[in-house]
Amino acid sequence: GIITTARFVLYHPFAHCKTICLEFFGNNLINASKAIVDIMNTFEKDAVVFLTALEHFDEKYVLAINYRNKSKRTSIPKAVLLVDIESNNEELLLGACERVIDMVGPYNTEGIIASDGKERELFWADRKNLGAIARHTNAFKLNEDVVIPLEKLPLFADFIEKLNLQKELENDIRIIDDVERFLCDAKSAQGADFSAARIDSFIDGLRKVRALYRAYVENFDRPAGPELGGGKGETVFKLIQDGTITIQFEDDVITHFAITFHGYGELLDRFSAVVQNERKRKIIIATHMHAGDGNVHVNIPVHSNDYMMMREADETAGVIMQETVRLGGVISGEHGIGLTKLRFIDNEVLEEYRKYKLENDSDDLFNPGKLSADFPQSSIYTPSFNLLELEAFILEATDLESLSTSIAQCVRCGKCKSVCNTHYPCGTMFYNPRNKILGVGLIMEAVLYDAQTSTSLSFRNFEKLREISDHCTMCHRCQVPCPVNIDFGNITLDVRKLMVQRKKSQFKAATQFTIFFLRRRGYYVNKLLRVLVFRLGYGAQRLGYYLNRPVSKITRELLPRINGYLAGRFPRTGQKSLRERLRLKGGNCFYSFENPDLPVRKSVVYFPGCGSERMFPEISIAVIALLYNAGVRVVIPPEFICCGYPMLANGMTGQADMRSYENRVLFHRIAGTTGYMDIEHIIVSCGTCFEMLEKYEIENIFNGASIMDINEFIAREEVYGKAAAPRHPVLYHEPCHTPLRHLGYEKTFEKLFGISPVNIPNCCGEGGTLALSTPEISNTLRERKKLNLLGVTRRSKLSVLTTCPSCVQGLCKINGELSVIGRSLAVYAAERFLGHDWEKKFIQTVKKKGIERILF
């Protein structure tokens, strides 16, 4: 519809608000429904204390969200009610809260009043996590809502409970059918050996259980006879509900099977496969409601690739709609009618609507053709239930199935925004992790639409996925606050892999050249590339930066990509690597550094990685100097090895796997040769190296060794004690992939320098190869970083410490009105602990003594 006039009514907030959490225990859902009616009635006429929120969720949700009891009881609540009561009169408000708790006490209920704002938030946090209901079906659910008259809520609760019980028993019967079938097959396959008699006797037992369960389902609403455990006129359902009849599938079938076929490994394996397979297809009906107005949301999680399950869920939804109508409720709640509920609307209602439409919209402009009994549903596209079967095929054929699974659980709460390194409200919609997920969903819908409306599968929409994934640095931080555990970093990795597989990744010369460079391991080729790339290339870029500055407004319009590369000034680098300075050549050997003037405190392997060895060699020199001067024996692997992360991050998983495989072989050989050293740690000076090395299972190669950043290592070992605190506040940039995984940056700074640095949030814009692949995104992120820096200091020249070589470069590119020098924390620590001439002294000393060349 169209809103033609609107009136906003603004209320003063109440001075006091209390949240009560009511937990309902026992065997039935009715109690919570009765309590809802009682609470509503209590506040209906109250003119001082007001009921402002009344939200309900049932046992299925309690289990899905891993609900933690607020009361002291240990059993799982059957339902939970969250109640907000507000008033300007605190005393009356408190009295009303107590009254509510007393009133619902007889319903086997515990009531807890939140003590403060923080606890209130905690209570309500559960409500926000309800999206997790679809977790067990990998995200897909049928989600309909209905409105039930309040006084009929208890009946509806009973109905849902009965339906769930029926679905459970039917699922049990299906398991029994399957088990009987495979046992019969097993018997004929094995011939008449000693298991045959067991199988026959077990099948007999199964048949009895099945007959009983069938009798339960068929007699739910009939008085149970003595053969079913009744006799006093109660229905089977009531007897199950009050616990007189107990369904003991676990004992009757599962445990019985395990005991009967003890020792028959193959039969046991097949049995558990059958049970698991059927269990995951069980239909579960979960409800939560905005209880105050009887608006009930009915969710049925389904596996989108299981047609039988989808059909059953569809039929179940139909049964629920019919019951809603029978109870005098309506099937149009917040979600409206749409197409899926059309079949449950009476023709008389549709006829009335048709007349109204004719009168008020005679040209049928609004929602043309909709809600008409003869509307040809098959002619339109909607991701409606009827089309799911086809959609499941398409998703599978386009390799989008797992992507769809990984995003579908998103409940759009936006909790990931606050931790996302690339979140920038001033950027486009993709600078927001929630929107990235929505974007992926929309693209998938576009792929489905394309496939359903044309004769062949088209992959043209895939390219948009690339744009979304370009806005993520794969820091994995969004997973921490996410109620349904979504990690967009992993989704980005999957998207990039898919792009490469489908040959949809754009050719980017700079990225390809970087990967080419990183794969070169030879001493002389690296010497040449160092001069070409870091000396000449970076020098040319700096020249371009200065030339472009006065005309950047014009180049931004005419040559946006070139302008993007010239927006920030590359740092000065390209000095000789450690290997060149010490002439450590040879791919068939590795080197060990050991200070002969100190006893060996520990032995470690240092993995320098490309950033610390090739881009900013002073970092790798500082790391070895810090360890050497502390009496730590350091082993470095052969020339210029890359951990493989840059390939992985660009979707080239095959290449990344190969790199990882080769490196692991190399590490095994080093471990074999250095067994006498008792290597305790693998030291790194880069977060992505840390992340990649974690996949190598280092602890198995070096006998329990752990990966650790150099700064954390010297802080933890307290090898240098604590340096004097610097006079100025220290600014710190936490990389997207931080290597400080054990102590964290605050403790590390505290232990090394006795200070707490000022952390400047968000990404520096470098992001490994991000700055080369997408300079426009990189520059936008750098803009944000600049704003964050300006927010904490007025100085125009700054030095910011960091623990990632790539971020050193990213920070250095922030220049213009604010000029930043990015500095490695390891280099800073070397200066503080070893003196300003640490590098010269170290190279001179170590050249004379302390390097051992070890041949494989």
Ligand code: SF4
């Ligand atoms: S992985 Fe990091 S950058 Fe990507 S969406 Fe999550 S928080 Fe943001």
Ligand code: SF4
């Ligand atoms: S991905 Fe973000 S918006 Fe979606 S559920 Fe997780 S935290 Fe909420």
